[in-house]
Amino acid sequence: METPRTVSPPISHNSTSSAGVSTNSSNNAPPTSILPNAPFPQPAPRPPSLSSVSASTTATTAVDPAGGINPHSSYENFTELVNKRILTFQYLKRAHEGRVHWFNTVCLSKEDLVLWYQNDRMKRRTGNFFILGASLAPILDITNPPDYVRALTVMLQEFEYHTNENSRQKMKMFFRKSKINKDEDASFQESGEYTYLFVPNIPFELDYFQTFYTLCDILVETYNKFLIDTTNLWSGPFIESVMKVDGKFKKIISMVAKEIDQLARNAIKEELRSVDPMIMMKILLFGSGFVAGPAVEYILRRPENRLTIGTAVRHIEQARALARPFGSRATAISLDVTNEQDLDNQVSKHDLVISLIPYTLHPFVIKSAIKFKKNVVTTSYVSDAIRAFDEAAKEAGITIMNEIGLDPGIDHLYAVKTINEVHQKGGKILSFISYCGGLPAPENSNNPLGYKFSWSSRGVLLALRNSAKYYENGKVVEIAGHDLMDTAKPYHIYPGFAFVAYANRDSTSFKERYNILEAKTIVRGTLRYQGFPSFVKVLVDVGLLDDTQQDHLQPDAPDISWNQVLARLLSSPSIQENDLRAAIRSKASGTIEHDDIERILNGFKWLGLFSSDLVDRRGTLLDTLCATLEDKMKYGEGERDMVLLQHKFEIELKDGTKETQTSTLLAYGNPNGYSAMATTVGTPCGIATQLILDGVISKKGVLAPYSPEINDPIIEALEKEGIKVLEEKL
Template sequence: MTTERKILLLGSGFVAGPAVEYILRRPENQLTIACRRIANAEALAKQFSRAKSESIDVTNEEALDEIISRHDLVISLIPYTFHPLVIKSAIKFKKHVVTTSYVSPAMKEFHAAAIENDLTIMNEIGLDPGIDHLYALKTINEVHANGGKIISFISYCGGLPAPECSNNPLGYKFSWSSRGVLLALRNSAKFCQDGKIVEIHESDLMSSAKPYLIYPAFAFLSYPNRDSTPFKEFYNIPEAQTVVRGTLRYQGFTDFVKVLVKIGLLDDANQDYLQFDSPEISWRDVIAKVLHISSNTEDDLRKAIKSTIAENEISEDEIERILKGFKWLGLFSDQPVHRRNTLLDTLCATLEEKMQYEEGERDMVILQHKFEIELKNGTRETWTSTLLEYGKPPGPSAMATTVGIPCGIAVQLILDGVIKKRGVLQPYTSEINNPIIAELEKEGIKVKEEKL
């Protein structure tokens, strides 16, 4: 008889469903879904016969210890800043942990303790990070095993509306908090290009975007994401002259964001007039304030926005399209804003209201690695690994599937003793990656590999 396994899932957000479904296929698995808002946990748990719900405040050390002590493995899908609290408690009670988040310095500090306690703390096992690591290293290891070199590694990933659903000025929709999406647009970037380190200041990130062709039907722009340079070491490609990891968006997105940034709508400083208890204020009055003009007529607002854009920075046609987008969002209207203390959060409230997925609309995930290879005999080739997934309304989104399923697979492989490596881990080794890839492909999540 198979021993019962008790699994704790912290968080019940949008990627949790596919992970839960996968884990509960095995009859010995029992799952507790716990989050701060018990109603959210209950809504997910009631969809499955061997799932129950509890309320938990992970900042309450005693409560966290108590709930973790009752389980065999913990999945943490809560914000990454709370993972160290979870890992600390899990090590105390000798429980494995799985997260889909990047390993932070605070998480890495538990590496020695995890090894000492014979525990696997598996991280970065969603889509990006996750599936991207698996298939990057699959090709890199194949090339190295055959005596070849990686001259260039370029990787771009995008979570987007399917083309027919990209029906708004940004060509983007929010299935969860828009704040994180917008804050990421203010990061600086760093990468290797032709043997040199290139750094892009946060104010220039959107201007650095370039067209990127995967399939002719998609009009993508790409821009680098944070610091790609450590991946020369992480992926064991010291020979690579170019290493870039970045983001894909539809064309039009970056110019629109550029204007939002220029006029100050991504500012996260508190504003007196946007406090919850301040008087109601319309969007046209907010825009006038950020532009420092006294008139709030649409004509004057449009003129003032145009004056912030440098000559030849954005084409006239594109500026007109962006201004129509501002109007579509209601930024020139008498509509009262949802006051959220800062311009960024006030804008987010409007974006989330206007740019949600409607019933029946589907999302899309696209990921491509492009490798410039030098074979053992000196021949140069280009290899690509491409993942294209669509959501299946009314079922899970493509993003939920491609994050949740790898997470669920990692959980099961740890419980089954297939993943034996200990410590605070990322999917950077064949002994971890190959079994996960095999299970992913059984789920129909397949990356198309081509040699061009």
């Protein structure tokens, strides 16, 4: 960070009861402005415990473990809790002012907090805090305690509704004078107006710090008022009401406290890294391919992180190039993960392992990580082989995080987000359709398949042989792999794109994974440009996607040309182009239209499959074809790729009305930097890695991003990186 910090020396405090906390304004009239110039109240000498700041209080057994008010607690216990809350508000204010060392560790400056929150989040939070403070101020004028608590309850419900509602859908709210006796049951959702929440139009930019300081002062006044003339009201209904109010305030302020605590922890690590190398975090990354770069860059932003990139011998130069910009903080080694001794030697030296190698090799890595109790991150689907490690991972106390790239990954994050929002409002998901494609940008889709490779060509082609299974109108539909391309249909997202879409893998399992048991249609699939499916269909019919070993394609076999390979595969009478074309027409007859087959045959010629060019023999027809495709269909200088992901939800609201909502991610690669595919796969992987290292993601066992506790911090970090999903109602 730019501004130097100071580390506080150990401080000895005398014990001071929080019940003795005083404020300098409890006997004055409540503030009528959100920008008071009153002097700051003097704090108690001892900071509250972190548990009392962020989540709970441990004052007495009469206060519940979650920090709320026990219905059976005495008025004295309640007084103690109120004073603890007041102390918390004062302490947070002083921490924001840079007047205290956060729990006697580091003193955070305004510059630190601005960098931590960043512009969008700080602006949003400033506006919300202003609304909260402006709404609380007039409520302080209410003298009758039950009416006061009732007003707070309604206002906090309105505040929660307002801050959770999609801003584009919000009604414009104007400043309204509060009516104390208004019936709280008159729903603001129904009336179109808020009862106690003030949402004025502010013609100038608010200052976050001044707004937060003032909110803390008003919260102190709010809690002080709980202690005035409430002794005789200490009964069940009143206590329950106060409990609800306290719980909502605690939730708001806990968010701030936890974030400052995380910032302080990061600052401590940064301060100590030059003193104690033991705080360095050592990450082992297996794989140096297309998507590794953004993950490496994200992880090494943190000064305490050190990275070892392990790769196969043939890719060592690629790994060294990846490590080189980071100097001594990143090193490259050659390693065979199937060599148990070498693998164990490396895993044991690191704190976390990232596996970006083929999914069939993940079990080797996970087995070693469990042995040495190291966390693991992959971007792959949870296979049966990975799922089998769940109990062992829990026993070892480690996290094995999977499915955290683009698809799978970002798709899960925003599917779960919308589904949870609908369910929380009492709605249902009737249909969920999700398609994702990694493609060349339209201006660079200049080859017969309309496709170029920004990741493993073998992975792309193997995925084309997968069978598909999904729900459609309440029925299960199954499609065999060899028929998959026949099911591709035009799919409209934007008028400027000519897409086709087809299902992939098993979508039926997402009924449980996404908790949409009510859905009648669930389809997850792939987007491609028109013309792609029929071309692939012919590749399948001809046999070029066969991955069985062939003697004549082994690396030590005699040289062989592409026309010889095709003639042998098709039993063609010769290697002449006309004979090869005729043999392919015969294979594809009845499944491909005449005009389309001619286009495809011209595509075969463009790829050089009718030529006498020698093939790069890689053992199988599939891998040998990959070598040619990677050469012919790679991105040229100045070209860029594109990623498009869209979820489409058919929703039935609580009142029975229906609507359609979409969540769309459109990203383009940087011709002089990372591809869109690399960014949207590698960045989520890097974020998940850092969140595990920081302890934000702490759940143990085999995980995937299907819950808000995992997803929410990843979404927040992704949006800071500029990876944002557009959510719209159609």
